[in-house]
Amino acid sequence: MKSKRPKHHPAPSDQAPTGHGGETHQTASEALLTSNHGTPVSDNQNSLRAGVRGPTLLEDFLLMEKITHFDHERIPERIVHARGSAAHGYFEPYMSMAEVTRAAFLADPKVKTPVFARFSTVAGGSGSVDLPRDIRGFAVKFYTSEGNFDLVGNNIPVFFIQDAIKFPDLIHAVKMDPDRGYPQAASAHDTFWDFISQMPEAMHTVMWAMSDRAIPRSLRMMEGFGVHTFRLVNAAGESSFVKFHWRPVIGTSAVLWDEAVKICGADQDYHRRDLYEAIAKGHFPEFELGLQIFDQATADGFEFDVLDATKLVPEELVPLRMVGKMTLDRNPDNFFAETEQVAFCPSHMVPGIDFSDDPLLQGRLHSYLDTQLSRLGGPNFHQIPINQPKCPFANNQRDGHMQMAVPKGRVNYEPNTLDPAGPRESPPRGFETFAAPVSGAKARVRSETFADHYSQARLFYRSVTPQERKHMEMALTFELGKVETLAIRRRVLGHLDLIAPELGTAVAEALGMPGEATVIQPAMPPLDVALSPAVRLYGRYAPTLQGRRVGLLLGPGFDGAKAGNLEAELEAAGAMVTRIGLQAGGAGDSEGKRWPVDGALAGTPSVLFEAVAILAGATGDALLAADPDAVQFAMDAKRHLKVIALDGVDTLANQANLAGVVGIVETTAFVELAKCGKVWEREG
């Protein structure tokens, strides 16, 4: 007998989609919607009710399954580096590096090794903004033919602390205060500077964190560093030390602090969107891998200890050897499955590379594996597709949460005779630890060779360009200005005096606290070591517009021929051009032709671009001059030292005080000048 049940109740026809009986806006699909257990679903719009207007029934197993799954969609975010963006790609070596390493991915220029790279901020939560002042993570998983090698680095070559035991304190200090839950993703607060002011070893990295490196324009335009000293080991078992570096092929670029602040308001996903769009449009980010290779005798000759992660090896002492290139050419298909679930571990090591005794690195070897267990739910996280090696892998580890494999047979131990085809160890092929000699008594001590906390901070401050130095002073002034406890500010000023007296004085004066620094006795007085221009951010890469974002603001009645030429020229130079109109629906040129635009002015300010052009006809000029967004667009472009092309916008130029400003050009001269990046003369 057929039961008499009310028909599914259609929703009013102006609501989309309504399910059976109602109007639906969905297109027909052959694919059957089912539960997670394969039951076909007849109605995905209405839950099961007792009566048309009655209560929902507990019996609705389809509703329960759907909501329960949804309730568990989030997993614990990373305690650090929670906010990240990633891409797939490949690595190709330029030559065989067999003389120094037996690593398979560095052996043969014909071999392309797949990679997955994730870039991140450190301090903020997963939903925080992309442009806080922060160090950026630069983690690359190489899926090599001999296992996964994870190079889990940062965009800064040194780290705040020397010993892993201080990491939880450092991170607690920089993350939001535990009582009030703010500030998110910001070091400008008392707890960070309180901690730092008592950790002289942090001073070198603090200088990098206060530099423009901590506010990169794009994830595609930053350098990366393995930070620690590692070892390379060749087939004969000979070892050398190595520092890993990544260099962006299109060069570096950073924003000014005021730009960073405004970008966070205009587009808090700025870096993530930029990476995704660049790859989608074929502007594939490329990074060259450079190695600093040196032997024990060279290491012994340095004034610092190569096992101390607060020190860099100046490139002037050990030059970089460029050995290959990583190209990121594919966006993740699914953010959660790939970017969120990727599990980097410095302990993911391959034959031919080895660890050093750097105490920070040694601590990391435990931490990352441990963190994946709670983040990803158990010991089988290596079976998640993004983490799986792409080479064969086999052992006798079994079971555990979310085991995805179905191992066959009765043998799950080794040695055995019952499964002659089962996996066996291999002395010639297997990972072999370099037999570095170890001696000494067990002790909780810090080596005397780690005691120099200021010389390299001074080296960095004095080696960079005057603009970079000025920005560091401004950043320190800003951050310390946000610190409420005077004693903390004074202690930091004391450290700055040790790093470089001229720095301490500049910041103290800018804070209005001259002469207030606390005098600090260093464990070791700083040395005046040779400067290292290689640490500069600016002036080291050839001028280019490759991969740069350029905004064209097209006011009503703009000259279509000029705009067309400019756009073509920019694209030929490799730039990514964004057309901006007063309205999202398009911009009309002087001939009455309507040009599609990528964004409306109100949501597309000039901070989003490296250089901008503004074109309009006479009425358009008047409209722009009367529009606060347009005036702000021009004034910000000036303040942020951008090359600006103007055409037909005299009234706007007046309104934005652009008269006599250096770096403002006709559209025809724009491309060449814009290649040079910021117009530093304007900063004064």
Ligand code: HDE
């Ligand atoms: Fe990390 N770090 N870290 N770190 N780190 C993590 O691992 C840790 C350090 C870095 O995109 C965590 O999977 C300790 C230095 C990156 O998924 C955690 C110490 C450098 C990423 C962890 C350090 C890094 C992490 C959190 C001091 C540069 C993001 C989630 C001994 C060389 C990787 C996770 C990604 C992530 C611990 C210091 C870089 C908690 C204990 C130095 C790029 O395991």
